[in-house]
Amino acid sequence: MANLKEVRERISSVKSTQQITKAMKMVAAAKLRRAQQAIVQLRPYSNKLSEILSNILSNLGSDVESSFGVVRPVKSALVVIITSNRGLCGAFNSSVIKQSLTLIKEKYAEQRKAGKLSVLFIGKKGYDYYKSRYTDLNLISDHALMVGKDFSFEHSSGLSAQLMEEFETGKYDAIDIVYGQFKNAAIQNFIVEPFLPVAPPKADNKEGKDKELMADFIFQPDKTEILDHLIPTILKTQFHKTILDSNASEHGARMTAMDNATENAQELLRDLKINYNKARQEAITSEISEIVGGVAALEGA
């Protein structure tokens, strides 16, 4: 049985750890709310863009050709890995990394062998993992710290514009994003999403029925030119959405992880307290028996 002082010290250290995890959970909950808010804010904007897109498509009548939809034989590829900057968020980062490793080893094994596979990191944790282990890949860490305190569309659009240009000029033939899609605070889906090339949008037949109220639009300058502007904007918005999603997922994962940690600490505390009381009781019992024994010895004398 551990001695009393040791157990007491252990209890106080577990208690202070529990306080920290509790505080972190609260902070993560607040940040999660803000991250979700950002996703909600983006929705009317992206809805409006897709509304305009479907208006144009239904008026255009034919399929669209876009330089972002060109499917080329994949000679060189880019994998974008979105992780968090900080740890203590459960299996969040390791799940993303695991997903990305499968992608690299299975889908892009050939490109890797040819030295034509690049990996771009958003979030410090992913880069930390790869930088010492996978030196044969072309690692790009310029944007690792992009998602900071007040992350906005402006930050992500620069990068997504750059990626689109690199795809167009043929630097990469395929770009995939690996990230944690936000489902709810407890659940994240770790998925691979192809960013480029995109399948050219098609006029949706189902929506054709509501199109009766869709009036004869005037298109300024003309449909194809609007599309040339619209498709990159939609891609940028999608890219932004993935980062926002990953951000919300991170905070959700951290909240759950910290909640579990707090609960575990509570359980540990209960066990320790029982141990402490046992040790205390034992000390009292042995003390009493010593006194009784002493008295008996005196009486006998």
Next chain:
Amino acid sequence: MKLIVLTPDEKAFEGEVERVVLPGVDGDFEVLVNHAPLISALGEGEVMITAADKQVTKMKISGGFFEVLNNNLSLAAEQVIAE
């Protein structure tokens, strides 16, 4: 007529307006009440909104899209800087 200005980060403007001047990619144009349905790509420039109470709001945009339908105006811009 109603105008709503959307950006990826926020709703930058919403309200009843009288006239709106917009920077189209081919040059500035103005939209008044009962404008025909229109979809337009916008370039970089200044948007001037005259609200129903004659108050004028100016904002700079870095490009975007504009739609008019049944006196409902929507502007989707990447970035809006109020002046």
